[in-house]
Amino acid sequence: MATKNVTDDNFDTEVIKSTKPILVDFWAEWCGPCKQIGPVLEEISNEMTNQITIAKHNIDNEPNTPTKYGVRGIPTMLLFKNGELKATKVGATTKSNIVSWIKENI
Numbered sequence: 001m002a003t004k005n006v007t008d009d010n011f012d013t014e015v016i017k018s019t020k021p022i023l024v025d026f027w028a029e030w031c032g033p034c035k036q037i038g039p040v041l042e043e044i045s046n047e048m049t050n051q052i053t054i055a056k057h058n059i060d061n062e063p064n065t066p067t068k069y070g071v072r073g074i075p076t077m078l079l080f081k082n083g084e085l086k087a088t089k090v091g092a093t094t095k096s097n098i099v100s101w102i103k104e105n106i
Contacts, residue, residue: 003045003054008064014055021081021106022053026071028060033092034075040095044102052102079105 006014006024015022025041027034038056045054059066059074069078069085079087079102087105089098 003041003056006055006057006062006065008062011057011065015080016083018053018080018083020053021051021079021086021102022055023102024055024057024078024080026057026059026066026074026076026078028058028074030060031074037075037092037098040098043095044099048099048102052106081106 003025004014015024023041025034025037027038041054041056044052057065059071066076071078073090075090075092077089077098078085079089087101089101
């Protein structure tokens with residue numbers, strides 16, 4: 001399963017009410033590092049599909065949620081579990097770093 005897109009409107013339904021842990025990647029079209037980790041997150045989404053959902057949130061189209069969660073730099077990944085923000089990772093990094101970070105927090 002590929003990554004899903006979340007918006008300000010469906011954030012509560014898709015993220016906060018998710019029964020599975022969910023990683024939300026805050027990104028923008030003009031952000032180079034965001035484009036670097038895009039394919040990495042797709043791979044993780046396919047490999048860890050039973051453990052976690054990966055979602056993408058475009059900060060230009062949907063500015064309210066990033067403001068609410070204090071997202072200042074992108075890419076920023078927020079990890080939610082049972083409706084609670086469990087962990088935050090800012091900046092592009094390697095696949096193995098992202099996978100370990102997910103496993104530590106779910």
